[in-house]
Amino acid sequence: MKVDYCLTGQLDDRELVVAVEAHGFDGAWMPELTHDPFPILAIAATRTTTIELGTAITVAFARNPMTMAVLGNDLQTYSSGRFLLGIGSQVKQHITRRFSMPWSAPADRMREYLQAVRAIWRCWETGERLQFSGEFYSHTLMTPYFNPGPNPFGNPALILASVGPRMTRVAGELADGLFVHAFTTERYVREVTLPALREGRVAADKDDSLSGFEVCGSPMIVTGADDEQMANAEAAIRSQIAFYASTPTYRPLLQLHGWADIGEELTAMSKNGQWAKMGQLVNDDMLDAFAIVAKPADVASRIHQRFGDVFTRTSFLAPYGLPDHFWAPITAELQTL
Template identity: 50%
Template sequence: MKIDHQVDAPPQCVSDQLREAEAAGYHGVWLLEAAHDPFLSVGLGAQVTSRVEIGTGIAVAFARSPMTLAITANDLRLVSQGRFLLGLGSQIKPHITRRFSMPWSHPAARMREYVLAVRAIWNSWHDGTPLQFEGEFYRHTLMTPMFDPGPNPYGNPPILLAGVGESMTGVAGEVADGFICHGFTTERYLREVTLPTLGQGRRRAGRSMEGYEIAGMPFVVTGTTAEEFAAAKQSTKEQIAFYASTPAYRPVLERHGWGELQSQLNVMSKAGRWKEMADVIDDEVLEAIAVVAEPDDAAAEIRRRYGDVFTRMNLYLKAPLPAEALESIVAALR
């Protein structure tokens, strides 16, 4: 299993953080799209590293056209000398329509077509064949020599698609090179829903799971003191409550018979009762979603749950952990 690191930092800090991650021996670094552009950060990080893989974890697909994304990803594959990984996600409707002012409909079907459109654009550059992609949501039928960068010597970036529900997960199995598991999941949901659905998607594409990446991001609650442990537990409950209030993540809760928890948290979120929401997450829910363990036991519990599921992983820590303790966990996972 590859052990990765996630970075959410302003552009002026990214280079130093990626240097440090490479020096620490991480296999990959994922750049989050939140308050900053992940593609800019990938480009900056690529200039100061030479070994570590660098990916978007995730970039919001529907905020961009397939052509815009295809060009950016192709350039980043070049400047990273083949180390760039394209991680994509759909986001949810309010962000796409109200934050990005972009269209939203049939997200799984749209994402399937989106990825196929990006691949068609890349293929036109690689093979020199006319660009002729016409779908329900996207249409790309013009590519002149001035805008054709030609074949990429490093090949096309692998596409890893994020998802939770069965529809998007099936699309990821069918058209992507890998799947990015959301932190809001459980071992049971992964084994009973995610893995079988990915397998179905792969079979639709006439492919097996061999060589297919599954990137995990499990919540980890730990600490070297009682105070650190309590802070990690509280902040993780707050984050879980935030995710659990979103209808898109309800299937994870329903798998455990906790569907009504989503309804309750959704009402609370609309009333702005964010701090109170964490109190609704009891220890049973917390321990199903997060690995809750002392630092010396955390790596073993992570491996027990996910060692045969994830091909690569980065830890989702909601509270700071002393560097020595974190390094010890990471070293035990390698």
Template identity: 50%
Template sequence: MTVVMLVDSAAPISASPLEVESLAVEAEKLGYDGFGAAETRHNVFSSLALAARATSRIELKSSIAVAFARNPMTVAIDANDVQLISGGRFQLGLGSQVKPHIERRFSMPWGRPAARMEDFVGAVRAIWHAWATGERLVYRGEFYQHTLMNDFFNPGPNPHGNPPILLAAVGERMTAVAGRVADGLLVHPLTSTPYLRDKTIPGLTEARGGSLDGFTLGLSALVVLGADEESRRSADRAVRGQIAFYASTPSYRPVLEMHGWGDLADRLNTMSRRQAWDEMAAAIDDDVLDAFAVSGDAATVAARLTERFAGLIDRISFYLPYRADPAEVTALHAELRG
């Protein structure tokens, strides 16, 4: 099979910083192009700093760091440090998270997330510019203002340049922000090929003035992987549960609406308030599963991923919310690489 996308590895969402480090080393040995780490239970910058010290070639990505749990200065510093430690192999993936988490888990302000994110990225870039050029830091945005930077706190120019900024987006407004101010888009796993082709990519193209040249689209694809039906049974249940969890979030309703499943999104949201997780997974029928995930052995999954996303996605990784057979994952990687 001809390689049409870069293939990345990703740490499980529950991985500790030391586990992220060892998994990045293994991914580099296996020949993956990149390695991503999420931010759930641990600080993603700490984890990737360890991974950067332990590897030499593989690209490293935060997927994602929660922007609104921080401010632009702290993100600029953390990203600059990982870029230094990795020798220029870092990609800063940012996401907004959702209102309950920002307000109730992080106790940070929420409101107009797309506009806030555009301001946030502008501020980060202004800080990096001040460090690179020695010019005075004067950034006054709608949500963020940064007007103080003296030599004592200035790390100076990064010899490897600034890392690219990738934004996670689903809705039209945040997608347009990504097109205007970011270097790439982290496509949400709850994305169907029609939504990507007919909504996401046209929105990005319009925001970028008609061209996606130099812009990267990356996807963590939901996969039901196993050598036979028996080995895929538990994977199937786990992926249906993950789809149900994402689909219960009001922010992702437009994806389901496109397929005529708006009522399902409403039902899942109601069930999520009762924490009826098993009931939610059972509500994901085969049509919904097939829209958002690919199933089969390594060769079948590789063929289906290529059929769906070749020409649309630049980088792909595998979203496996279950204990997948490492040999099957390795085989899938080999199939995709040809």
């Protein structure tokens, strides 16, 4: 299993990624938060040599397919073939109110979006005429002046983030990999995510065994070197679970486990600004289902036990301030399992 590092989304990540590579991580993922991830990763690509670099995620619907195709192609070149283009849909409010872009039928729109990006790359690679016309996007002009030609390192891998089964089927059909949301459980992965992923693969006449397909996980981890650190980690992860569970979009996952009423209560609390108290509603069963709770020596084996036959690469969601060197032995062990 490859082990990746989740960067902070800040400008300093262009330096941090050098240390991350030295610590032995296989990949580094840059979120799109307060800064555009592409220029930061472009700088990071010039300061590293082996680590894979990717966006996790960049917002697809904030950009048109041509813009995304150019960015992905350029980062693949800057990194000498080490770039992973991780994209996601975001939610309606951000697309329409923050980016002032259209929103409709997100799974159908994403299917066409990926088709359009691949059509543009194919045009550059083979010289065939660009002739993509769909319901949401149309790209029918590519003159030599704007054609970069074939990328010497090939196209970057397209990794699609999803939660629900419809978007997951799109990932299986058209992407090279899937981001499994951190807010998930082993049961949901096995009963909902994997079947939908295989349906998408079959629809595209691909191998439903997922051979060669990246499945990227980011499980929440509760760990620490002593009781105080464990308690701090547990409190942080309970709050993280509560934050995700308050989002109505994720309600089907809670319904699968019989926790829909807790989700509704958390939604109400979030609307009333009761963020500090929300973690108290996350009971021990929820904590154990959504997070790996283990001493440091047992974290790697617990991740492997739960997801070892599913994830091809993983990172750690641990928002409670442990130093990077804390994860080095866990990373090394996971890489051998």
